[in-house]
Amino acid sequence: MAQLPLDDSVDIPDDPAGSSSGSDRDVALLKELAAHMLGERDHMLGFPVNLDFDYRPLADFLQVHGNNVGSPAKNSEYGLHSRVFEQAVVSFFGRLAGLEDAFGYVTSGGTESNLYGCYLGRERFPEAVLYASQATHYSLRKIARLLRMDFVAVQVGDDGSMDLAGLRRHHSAHRGRPAVVVATIGTTTGGAEDDLVGIREALADEGTDEVHIHSDAAFGGLIAALSPEPRPWAFESGADTVALSGHKMLGAPLPCGVALARPEHVTAIHRPDVAVGSDDDTITGSRDAFTPLLLWYELRRLGRTGLARRVTHCLETAAYAEQRLREEGHHPERAPGSNTVLFDAPAPELCTRWNLLTVGDRAHLIAMPHVTGEHIDRLCADLRT
Template sequence: MTLSTADQSKLESFWQHCVTNQYFNIGYPESADFDYSQLHRFLQFSINNCGDWNEYSNYLLNSFDFEKDVMSYFAELFSIALEESWGYVTNGGTEGNMFGCYLGRELFPDGTLYYSKDTHYSVAKIVKLLRIKCRAVESLPNGEIDYDDLMAKITADQERHPIIFANIGTTMRGAVDNITTIQQRLRQAGIARHDYYLHADAALSGMILPFVDHPQPFSFADGIDSICVSGHKMIGSPIPCGIVVAKRKNVARISVEVDYIRAHDKTISGSRNGHTPLMMWAALRSHSWADWRHRIKHSLEAAQYAVDRFQASGIAAWRNENSITVVFPCPSERIATKYCLATSGNTAHLITTPHHHDNSMIDALIDEVVADAQLEAWRSTRAPAQQTAGERLPTASFNLRTHY
């Protein structure tokens, strides 16, 4: 491959941009401290994992053996026997969520999908693509699903086969829907276990809860039917990817035979990136259980450090149990842009992924938030007539009130 001098210069500029901003993301949940240099040589091959990794494929350049190891790891992590499960390495959390909803719809074609208003935006796309009846459920102040509203809507709909979309760590607040409570409430309403489907979106927290001392319920042992986790978040990957695991008996409903590759396909995407299973395999093989526990402990301690620093300065910050997502009132647009913060309404968050080896970026962000808040408070005490035009703030750029 030969590029012009101008094109090479453009690539070099992008390289410098990436190097400069590699560890920028305090507002988004992507771990950046990964090293897959041992896999660089495989980029010269078109590795395509089309079909079932547990079967022979006529397309020989696949990484099925590595994908099988990855799925074995996550089956154990999520408490289901490998032979009773099936899943695959996806293109990301949205595909994993679509796979779970697809299985639920195939099991209950007339069922209604229930999800909280704190659920990831992709679910709205998924219900349109799959044409599933759906109902948005209110959320509690901390971001959990409102269990009373969930049951009220199921009762009002007279739904006997609900498909429940549970969040194991919501996007903005890191909240975990209590799947034990959901199941108890369904049982009390007379809905038997075999009459509903329960999918768990554990995009971020799926690699947190297995490694803490007191996790909320999240696994197949706790009653879920499928679960997905992102590979580019707590694990870290240069390519967005994910892992979805489901009960094999439910996956069998969607299997199709593909004669020209002599294999069965059970996936959403068909042809799949064969490089990401290699990356997930390398990441899992190069980190021990103790390593993961250490990474998670470090991230949780950093999150609590941020909460403590915010609160000591009078900023109403908080986090949910076992969450590395720190929620605080939305700062000025300048700060949000500078630190690439995710914001929603009057709320922002920072996320303490493992590549933040010290608290320097947390401190820098909090220092600016506090300085802006103090300046706003000072200016608000002065009568408008006393302020010069240059002193006036354009609008209230910082809200010290929490969302409760």
């Protein structure tokens, strides 16, 4: 990605400029950065982020401090909040995940959502070992350190998903201890999906029934739920907690997510009347009241039907990218039902131009809602030249 040339014009002085000309220059600088970022949208092919949205009708909320402090299910003494909209967002995603009465809240992103799921698991089973595949999100190792949990990275199979025989072998070395297992639904390295049902069966084979399964569905949850051939991914397949992303398939101008849980598991962390007249059952204290409005607005605009159309578009674009990259001789591969296409990495300058993530000699193209066949054709034209 080309960087906007900036110098010490962004330094913050001890004393304000004190003139309208100084303020005008600052506004012009911000407008220049905004124009640069908007221009880069047309070359964003390698990151799991959706840029197809427009939240300008919500600009009035930037003039007030909204705060959903405390529990999403109970009002607080702070009156400027958006809880009813947050509850609607949680209800929508809970139903999509197969649990009508799911507890949940809007988070700062996938890492907080994953932390919440593992935190509930650790509180349920304080002596548990935390398992995740070697292809899990990088946040899981950090979460294990934060929660002071023993962490085991389980090898993956040929399809990139957690190897269940490997899980059994690792857990046999910790026989007698409970297990918190993170099942990744859509790995960042290829879109692979772990087998929730198989994970629980594998641990049962080792004589363990104290199991908390967290579904990290931040990337692939909506794809698994709404693709033409839906796949197991959430509560209906045995998950205890679920993480979803708000800025990926849905789209938002800032990182955000949703954490969902079975209500009975939240009682382990619930603390009544400790947060400004509200209960405490989330990770954070003060919570952003603006993001729930963004997600609610887009969900009302799209609905489940619109989201399903969006998923279909992504899968069709990924299939087209796979075809075109094969024609160009770049050896593409794509996991079944995934919108991620791996292919031979082009020259570094092209990876930079098209914002392509690379691992070794392979590049990642991720067909998000803003990506079209025209983008793929222009990329392939650049690959030829």
